[in-house]
Amino acid sequence: MVQKNTKVKNRAGLHARPAAMIVQAASQFESTIYIEKGSEKINAKSIMGILTMGAGYDTEVVISAEGADEQGALDALYSLFESRFEEE
Amino acid sequence: MDKFTVLDLLDLDLHDYNALHLSCIAGRKGLVKTIDRMDLNRPGLALTGFYKTFAAHRVQVFSLAEHEYLKEIEQSGDRSSVQQLFSYPIPFCVFCRNLKPGDWFLEMAEKAGVPVLTTSLPSSEFSVRIIRTLGDILAPQEKQHAVMVEVFGMGVLIKGESGVGKSETALELLERGHRLVSDDSVLLKCFSGKIIMGFSDDRVLSHHMEIRGLGIINVSQIFGVRSIRDKKQVQMVINLEEWDSSKNYDRLGTTEQKSDILGVQIPTFDIPVKPGRNIPVIIETAALNERLKQKGHYAAKEFNKNLIQMLESENARKMYQDNY
Structure with a gap:
């Protein structure tokens, strides 16, 4: 299993559009991918899970992936957070 | 779940037989203290100065008897047992039946950063409600x-x-x-x-x-x-x-x-x-x-039981027919 810490860097937080981007990216991979916020652990392929997590600006999250293509999955999701989901 | 603080408890939207009717009268800076167990403690013995096995992490419930005893402490002038109470990491003190402790008590609580709450409920009813509430919130x-x-x-x-x-x-x-x-x-x-x-x-x-x-x-x-x-x-x-x-x-x-x-x-x-x-x-x-x-x-077990019964009775009948 691989994991990496990051923060929500876009001002608006994880609203519908960023959540859809995460799910789309995660669904490309075989691995099981989780996003953790505090004590909550959410399946990154579940859009309602990510939305109801309610992660606002500057929230710390941990991305973790486990499976055959775990490194690729982790990098893809991490770079999404890094790119601020192409937002402000 | 993230930490559950005294402020979260005051914020809860509880109704009818769940309502706790709490309000804070002192020690506001301590409202960020976390509550991590559902048990209560009546600090009667502690007020007399007996602090062995004192349940310091529990909510401290004061009612008529404790309130009266605090009055005696005030008259006697020796407030060391109360001072000691506030030296422990207690989440908050609550006074039932809308009782209000003397100002000296509130000042000590303020200084120690321990919230003092009051409720209109009698202690038995308050205990039942808060144990139910905290039990629900702190459940695994x-x-x-x-x-x-x-x-x-x-x-x-x-x-x-x-x-x-x-x-x-x-x-x-x-x-x-x-x-x-x-x-x-x-x-x-x-x-x-x-x-x-x-x-x-x-x-x-x-x-x-x-x-x-x-x-x-x-x-x-x-x-x-x-x-x-x-x-x-x-x-x-x-x-x-x-x-x-x-x-x-x-x-x-x-x-x-x-x-x-x-x-x-x-x-x-x-x-x-x-x-x-x-x-x-x-x-x-x-x-x-x-x-x-x-x-x-x-259904599955009854079906099988009936089947076994049928096979047994057929078997018995067969033996009978074979022998005679």
Whole structure:
């Protein structure tokens, strides 16, 4: 299993559009991918899970992936957070 | 769950027989203190100066007797036992029956940063309510990637990989008049070590579903208020999985499979998904069959018992015919 810490860097937080981007990216991979916020652990392929997590600006999250293509999955999701989901 | 603070307790929206009627009269800076256990302590003995085995992490409940004793302490002038009380990491003190301690007590609490709350309730009623409230909040809990529905009164947790059709199955069940608790992310709490309760996640965001191709829909608006529930006990688990021809699925139902949720064993069924199989009907039937089992009618076992009886009587008759 691989994991990496990051923060929500876009001002608006994880609203519908960023959540859809995460799910789309995660669904490309075989691995099981989780996003953790505090004590909550959410399946990154579940859009309602990510939305109801309610992660606002500057929230710390941990991305973790486990499976055959775990490194690729982790990098893809991490770079999404890094790119601020192409937002402000 | 994140830390539960005294401020969170004051913020709770409780009604009727749950209401705690709390207000803070001193030590506001201590409202950020966390409450991490549901037990209470009556600090009577501590006030007399006996601090062995003092339950310092518990909520300290003051009522008539403690209040009277504080008055005596005030008159005697020796306030060391109260000073010692505030040296412990107590989450907060609460005075029942709207009693109010002397200003000297409030000043000490202020200095120590311990919140002092009052309530109009008598101590016995307050104890019952706060233990119930804290018990609910501090119960062991976890979030699961699953869909929870109520089918014919049975709480059903539907699990399975992303894309196997959990939400679509739930949608069909809603259409048939059953109720949605939560889609995609269910908060599970264990009460009294044996009851698993499933909750919809959040009041603002609850009762929405994501259906591939449609996007996010609002269930209570589309299907009406009768189609939703805020919480329900988990009474069975359905695992949806792609049909695996190498796996042996249960054909008899005489053995019960269980899955472990927070230490509680819940009846579980692995249901293979394949085009042409009507999963909602299977779940409805499973729910009804489970209800029958709870009432003592176990179809698979009764069937087998009757079969064995029939074989035995036929066998006996055969022996009779062979011998005479």
